[in-house]
Every structure is written in structure tokens, then in C-alpha cells.
Amino acid sequence: MTAAIITLTLYFVLSHFGLYLIFKKANLPAWKALVPFYGTYISIRLIQKPVWWIAVYYIPFVGFIVWVGIIVELLKHMGILSYWEHALGVVFTPFYLAYIGLSDQYQWKGHQFVQDYQKSKSREWADAISFAVIAATLIRAIYIEAFTIPTSSMEKTLLVGDFLFVSKVNYGSRIPNTPIFFPFAHHTLPLTESTKSYSELIELPYARLPKFQPVKRNEMVVFNFPAGDTVVVQHQNQTYYQMIRDYGRKKIWNQFDVITRPVDKRENYIKRCVALPGDQLQIKDAVLFVNGKKAFRPEGMQLSYLVKTNGGGFNREDFLDRDITEVRNTQVPNLFEMHLTDENLEYIKSLRQVEKVELASKKLGFYDDGRYMKNPIFPNTDTTSWTEDNFGPINIPFKGEVVDLSLENLPIYEHIIRNYEGHELSVKDGKIYIDGEERNQYTIEMDYYWMMGDNRHNSQDSRFWGFVPEDHVVGKAVFVWLSIDPNRSWGDLNKIRWDRLFKLVHSEDGAYQKAERN
Structure with a gap:
């Protein structure tokens, strides 16, 4: 934190020192550049931009675009017109402004000089693309970001192939921990497996802008994967901690490349927040209880069932029409494992070829058998016999507890x-x-949350790796703007799920409840 404060202080002090020198060359009282707010106002008037620039300048992060505009316009008024020199001025503002202010090579040219300058077509395109990249990067980092659903952990509430927008302002926009990064890349550069897309030269402490609302129970939340702080590069779809439990630390470190990631560069997950700070949570035979009461059961929630048939088959088109997509043969003849919603469960039971349907629930002690992963269920020790279907009770920590x-x-x-x-x-x-x-x-120094997927038997969630800290929360899922069915061909008119276009994510969640601190 100290390094970040020192860095930001030096940035602004040196930047205003550069403005001080430029004001002198523009025959203005240089001291005005050193006065907070007033110096910005004078800079905007000096380059003859509208007064509303001042208001926008003080909007968090959007103001950075105005700041870039001020720097570029000041450079133009100093006779500096090169695209690359403008780029240098934006990236190294504190040093570049001071440099041109101290150098006799650069003098104030005035507004008429800027008006007489005619850009080439290529330069207009370069400026437009640069502006678009900066604006889009800021919007993506602070306000709203597009996500896709790659796995079935939230079926049938969110589907594989859903494209959705996530609001970062609802819970308070989180200031990036690593503000130096490659645009439009999360943690890895495109076309590489492990090259970082960010620099750790500057790491900022956790901070948020003011929020419009707290995280509410049953909302669908995007967050950084808590167990993703350490990653095995060759097996990024598995958690480092589970691999350590299964194979041992020495073997993992000797055979694979292991890297660490800051909070904001860990994988993004989306789950339903089922328990808030201060809640008590328990699962009994796949039924979720929060504070001793049965929790909200999403309409699209799925559980795994074992379906015994008389040997008769199933109609694939009927399954596609009903969105029954997770069907697996078992080693037992005529026995299938299916992930079903309540509605589809009744449909399966009604089929003539179906003889028996039972919930595939894991009893306490299921993972005590050495054939399975070692302690996959939180808290990942031998001290409990919990499973994803029989878990707890456990209290969700809250700040100050x-x-x-x-x-x-x-x-x-x-x-x-x-x-x-x-x-x-x-x-x-x-x-x-x-x-x-x-x-x-x-x-406890932070609030914590408990996240679970609606596809309860096919979701890696808090049951496996525990609490989600407040500083890992990214944003609130808002609406699906496009949905593509991966199980249908492009020649099929139903390849696009037309009924899901611009569907509000939170329109069917039921009433929200406030957390009650025990």
C-alpha cells in the first residue's frame, strides 16, 4: 500500500510540476498549475475545450479519458504533433511534461497552430482506434464487462453458450490491483499459454468505489476464483491445492510450472450467492438450508439422478427440445445418470421405458474411500466426512467477527x-x-460469501474450496444478450436460443432477503 501511495503522489506532483513549466511558456501565472481543481480548470480553458470537460474529469476512471485529452492537446499546443510522441506523453506524463517544460526546443505555439494542423487519414484512424481502445478498456475494467458461460455449472438458469453482461458498479467498482495490463486480455497474453498479460510493477491495495447495493442472497455473482491464487500451468482446469493433496507438493513442483496470480487476475467464476456474511449454512440430502430454513430453490436448478430403464431408448430430439443435455451411461446396463430440473424429472418419470428414478446423493463419508480424490470437500481435511450433498453446518464469517x-x-x-x-x-x-x-x-477482517452453482451435482463451488472474500467479488450478472446452443448445428434455426435474447438474469430469483448476523 505504501508503495502505491508513494507512486501516485509522485505521479501527480511531477505532472503538476510539468504543467507549472508549460503555464510559464504559455505566459500564464505558473502558480495556478499547482492549485488543486483550479489548475485543471485553467488547463482546460487554455486548450479551449468546453467547460463540461471539468465535470467529466472528476467522474472516476472516465476522467482518465479527459486527462489523456488534456495531455494530447497541451502537446499539440507546444508544437508536438507526432502520434508516438503523444503516446509517450500519455504513458510517461510526469516525466514528459517536465521534459518539454524544461527544454528550450519546445515553445508554446498557441491555439491557431493547432487549428491549422490537418491530420492525414491514417492519423485520424490511429487516433480513433487509440481512443476506442482506451475507452473500451476503462469501461470493461470499471463499469460493465461481457462474459460467456463455458460450463454447465449454472444450468438450467444460465446455459452453456450464454453471452451476458456483468455490472461492476452495483457492488462498487473494484480498483484494479494491477493497473498496468494488456487491453482485452485477462491474465494471459493471446496465443500464449502462460505469458502474463499484466505487470506487477505497480500493485494497488484492495479498494472499491461507492456501491449501489450490497451483495444479496440468491443473486448471481461473478467473482475471482479464490483457489486460483496458485496455478499449475499445465493443468489450469484443476486446483493447485487439490493436486497437492492428491500427488504431493514435491511432485507437483518438480514436474510442472507453478505460478501465482494477484486477486484481479484469477479466473472469473459465476455462481449463485446462497449465503451471506453471518449466515449459517447446511446441506442435508442435497437440500440447502440457510439459517435453519430451506433455502430458495431456483426454477432451473438441476440435480443428478440415476435412471433405470427396461432397455428402451430415448428420443434425442425430445431431449434437446427439453434441454436435457447431461446424460451419461453407467457401467450398469440400462442405467443412466442424468442431470435434471424438477420439470424434466417429472417428464423422465412419465416415460414408459423408465422403471426407476432415484437421487444420486452422496452420503456422509463417501470420500473416505481411498478410490476417490483426497479430501475434495471443504475444509479439505480428514476431520469431517462432508460431501456436496451432506455438508455443515458452517457459519459464514463476517467483518469484525x-x-x-x-x-x-x-x-x-x-x-x-x-x-x-x-x-x-x-x-x-x-x-x-x-x-x-x-x-x-x-x-475477521473482511466479509465472506458462499457461492454455489444451480447445477448442484456438476459445479465446482464453495463446497469444494470454501468462502469467497469480498475483495474477490467482481460484479452482478445483469442480462443475457445472446445465447447459442452448442448441441445444435448452425443449419438449425434453433441454434440461437431466441427466447433468451436480452433476458434479464435476475427476473426469476424470487424475493431477496437481508443477512441476519447471528
């Missing part, structure tokens, strides 16, 4: 203390040490 620590419950809070809130954690001789001090209590 004081929790008692013991060796038994430490696995629940370990990631919070060490990874999310940045403290040193160790256990010596049966005692817990935080930042070198023996502790039996800990005060």
Missing part, C-alpha cells in the same frame, strides 16, 4: 488468515501462532 481458534476448526479459517487476509500462520507444539504471536482468537 471474533472467532475462537482451535486445532480442530483451524482448517476452516486457515485460508482466510493466511491467503486472503495476509497473515503469517503456523502451528508449533499444538499451539496456533499468527504473525509470531500465540493466539486462540482471530478477528
Whole structure:
């Protein structure tokens, strides 16, 4: 945080020093450049731009576009017309303004000089493209971003092939941790497997702009994958921590490339927020309970069922029409595993060839069998026998909560203390040490959330890796603007799901409830 504050302070001090020198060359009282707000106003009047530029300048992040415009126009008025020199001025503003202010090579040319300058067609295109890239990058980073749904974890609420917009302003736009990055790339440069698309030269602490609303229970939220802080490059679809549990740390580090990522560059996930800070959550036989009551059950929620038939087959077109897309043969003849909504469950039961349908629920202790992954369910230890269908109860931590620590419950809070809130954690001789001090209590520093997919038996979510910290929350899913069915050919008129175009994501979620702190 200290480095970020020093960097920003130097940026603005040096930038205004450059303005001070330019004001002198423009025969203006140079001291005006050093007066907050007033110096900006004088700069805009000096380049003869409309007064509304001032209002826009102070809109968070949009104001950066105005700042770029001010710099470019000042350079033009100093006789600097080259595209690349303008680019240098924008990227290295504090140093470049000071340089031209101190150099005798550059003098104030005035507004008439700028008016007489005629751009070439290629230059007009270059300026237009540059403006579009800067504007789109800022909008994407701060206001609204387009996402696609690549997996079926939210079926049948959100479908594979849905294209949706996510608002970042509802929960308060998060200031990027890594503000230096390649436009339109998340964490990896295009056409590469592991080349970073961002620089860690400047890393800013967690901060948000004012929010319009808090995260509400049952909203669909985009967030950075909490377990994505460390990544095995060759197996990015698996969590590093599960691979460590399955194969051992030494083997993973010796055989693969392991990298770390800052919070804002971790993979983006979208799930339903089913529990808020202060809630208590439990799952019994695949039924979710929050604060002791049955939780909201989305209309499109799916569960896995074992379907026994008499040997008769199924009609593929009927399945496509009903959007039954996850059907798997088992090793038992005439036994299928299907992921079904309540409506499709009744349809399957009504078929003459179906003899028996039962929920494929995992009982407590299912993963105790060594044939399966090692401790895949949070808190990922041998101390519980929880499964994705029988889980908890567990309390969702909230900011300011004081929790008692013991060796038994430490696995629940370990990631919070060490990874999310940045403290040193160790256990010596049966005692817990935080930042070198023996502790039996800990005060939670952030709010946390519990996220689950609507496709409950085909979703990697909080049941596997735990709480989602508030600083990982990206935004709120708003609406689907396009939906393409991957199971249909392009010659099929139903390839585009016409009924989903411009569909509001939150129109069918039911009433929201406020969190109640226990």
C-alpha cells in the first residue's frame, strides 16, 4: 500500500510540476498549475475545450479519458504533433511534461497552430482506434464487462453458450490491483499459454468505489476464483491445492510450472450467492438450508439422478427440445445418470421405458474411500466426512467477527488468515501462532460469501474450496444478450436460443432477503 501511495503522489506532483513549466511558456501565472481543481480548470480553458470537460474529469476512471485529452492537446499546443510522441506523453506524463517544460526546443505555439494542423487519414484512424481502445478498456475494467458461460455449472438458469453482461458498479467498482495490463486480455497474453498479460510493477491495495447495493442472497455473482491464487500451468482446469493433496507438493513442483496470480487476475467464476456474511449454512440430502430454513430453490436448478430403464431408448430430439443435455451411461446396463430440473424429472418419470428414478446423493463419508480424490470437500481435511450433498453446518464469517481458534476448526479459517487476509500462520507444539504471536482468537477482517452453482451435482463451488472474500467479488450478472446452443448445428434455426435474447438474469430469483448476523 505504501508503495502505491508513494507512486501516485509522485505521479501527480511531477505532472503538476510539468504543467507549472508549460503555464510559464504559455505566459500564464505558473502558480495556478499547482492549485488543486483550479489548475485543471485553467488547463482546460487554455486548450479551449468546453467547460463540461471539468465535470467529466472528476467522474472516476472516465476522467482518465479527459486527462489523456488534456495531455494530447497541451502537446499539440507546444508544437508536438507526432502520434508516438503523444503516446509517450500519455504513458510517461510526469516525466514528459517536465521534459518539454524544461527544454528550450519546445515553445508554446498557441491555439491557431493547432487549428491549422490537418491530420492525414491514417492519423485520424490511429487516433480513433487509440481512443476506442482506451475507452473500451476503462469501461470493461470499471463499469460493465461481457462474459460467456463455458460450463454447465449454472444450468438450467444460465446455459452453456450464454453471452451476458456483468455490472461492476452495483457492488462498487473494484480498483484494479494491477493497473498496468494488456487491453482485452485477462491474465494471459493471446496465443500464449502462460505469458502474463499484466505487470506487477505497480500493485494497488484492495479498494472499491461507492456501491449501489450490497451483495444479496440468491443473486448471481461473478467473482475471482479464490483457489486460483496458485496455478499449475499445465493443468489450469484443476486446483493447485487439490493436486497437492492428491500427488504431493514435491511432485507437483518438480514436474510442472507453478505460478501465482494477484486477486484481479484469477479466473472469473459465476455462481449463485446462497449465503451471506453471518449466515449459517447446511446441506442435508442435497437440500440447502440457510439459517435453519430451506433455502430458495431456483426454477432451473438441476440435480443428478440415476435412471433405470427396461432397455428402451430415448428420443434425442425430445431431449434437446427439453434441454436435457447431461446424460451419461453407467457401467450398469440400462442405467443412466442424468442431470435434471424438477420439470424434466417429472417428464423422465412419465416415460414408459423408465422403471426407476432415484437421487444420486452422496452420503456422509463417501470420500473416505481411498478410490476417490483426497479430501475434495471443504475444509479439505480428514476431520469431517462432508460431501456436496451432506455438508455443515458452517457459519459464514463476517467483518469484525471474533472467532475462537482451535486445532480442530483451524482448517476452516486457515485460508482466510493466511491467503486472503495476509497473515503469517503456523502451528508449533499444538499451539496456533499468527504473525509470531500465540493466539486462540482471530478477528475477521473482511466479509465472506458462499457461492454455489444451480447445477448442484456438476459445479465446482464453495463446497469444494470454501468462502469467497469480498475483495474477490467482481460484479452482478445483469442480462443475457445472446445465447447459442452448442448441441445444435448452425443449419438449425434453433441454434440461437431466441427466447433468451436480452433476458434479464435476475427476473426469476424470487424475493431477496437481508443477512441476519447471528
